[in-house]
Amino acid sequence: MTTVTAARTAARVVDAVKVYGAGDTAVRALDGVSVDFPAGRFTAIMGPSGSGKSTLMHCAAGLDTLTSGSAWIGGTDLSTLDDRRLTALRRDRVGFVFQAFNLVPTLTVAENITLPLDLAGSPGDPEWIDALVDVVGLRDRLHHRPAQLSGGQQQRVAVARAFASHPDVVFADEPTGNLDSRSGEEVLGLLGRTVRHTGRTVVMVTHDPVAAAHADEVVFLADGRLVDRMENPTPDRILDRMKALEVPS
Ligand SMILES: Nc1ncnc2c1ncn2[C@@H]1O[C@H](COP(=O)(O)OP(=O)(O)O)[C@@H](O)[C@H]1O
Numbered sequence: 686m687t688t689v690t691a692a693r694t695a696a697r698v699v700d701a702v703k704v705y706g707a708g709d710t711a712v713r714a715l716d717g718v719s720v721d722f723p724a725g726r727f728t729a730i731m732g733p734s735g736s737g738k739s740t741l742m743h744c745a746a747g748l749d750t751l752t753s754g755s756a757w758i759g760g761t762d763l764s765t766l767d768d769r770r771l772t773a774l775r776r777d778r779v780g781f782v783f784q785a786f787n788l789v790p791t792l793t794v795a796e797n798i799t800l801p802l803d804l805a806g807s808p809g810d811p812e813w814i815d816a817l818v819d820v821v822g823l824r825d826r827l828h829h830r831p832a833q834l835s836g837g838q839q840q841r842v843a844v845a846r847a848f849a850s851h852p853d854v855v856f857a858d859e860p861t862g863n864l865d866s867r868s869g870e871e872v873l874g875l876l877g878r879t880v881r882h883t884g885r886t887v888v889m890v891t892h893d894p895v896a897a898a899h900a901d902e903v904v905f906l907a908d909g910r911l912v913d914r915m916e917n918p919t920p921d922r923i924l925d926r927m928k929a930l931e932v933p934s
């Protein structure tokens with residue numbers, strides 16, 4: 686690989702194949718996907734249910750391993766890392782936002798946001814954390830517990846937590862799946878603003894064209910393959926593309 690690619694690409698997979706199970710019941714969830722996620726951009730991964738979106742995200746983020754091919758975060762080939770170094774990379778260089786928020790109920794909002802740093806024994810960058818609190822609009826909720834917040838507010842805590850360690854890339858899997866449309870719009874707007882104002886990188890998995898339209902670019906998966914990319918997407922254009930994918934040819 687070239688260093689030029691590494692400098693401009695936050696994450697990528699090359700010839701990614703993921704097979705679950707074996708024999709007659711084997712499922713080829715990724716069937717030779719090569720895709721790069723440019724640094725400083727908000728990319729959405731779209732595709733019908735079962736097309737391999739979550740598998741791609743999990744393998745790109747080092748949460749799961751590929752059957753063959755390679756997955757990179759910046760210039761690091763994840764397959765070269767042992768478990769300890771992979772855990773450290775996920776902690777220090779990757780952020781996650783999941784559909785189910787995954788906040789710690791006994792911790793305050795402030796403690797949830799800095800949890801990854803506290804686990805790493807790192808003080809982090811207090812100015813960055815302070816700025817994040819304003820970006821996500823939780824200044825007046827810092828001492829609340831998750832149960833005292835709405836779903837939208839909880840997901841905004843999870844977004845701040847994902848960015849707390851200045852990660853190279855934040856991966857979000859259906860981050861608005863548990864939210865009403867208004868809270869979902871807020872969280873999507875927040876992800877977009879954070880990318881544009883801070884130069885961070887977000888890769889979001891979604892099956893929702895309205896959600897994907899918040900991204901700078903959409904990559905489309907079908908049957909475990911990359912079938913298209915779309916710059917400056919709109920909900921209508923995405924919907925048209927998805928309809929074509931869902932109709933068997
Ligand atoms: N742990 C697993 N074991 C077996 N099959 C799986 C597993 N995870 C996903 N699959 C299968 O792999 C394919 C892709 O799944 P997934 O990546 O979750 O798709 P998507 O997120 O696009 O809905 C599907 O056929 C799914 O049933």
Ligand SMILES: [Mg+2]
Nearest residue numbers: 738739740890
């Ligand atoms: Mg999924």
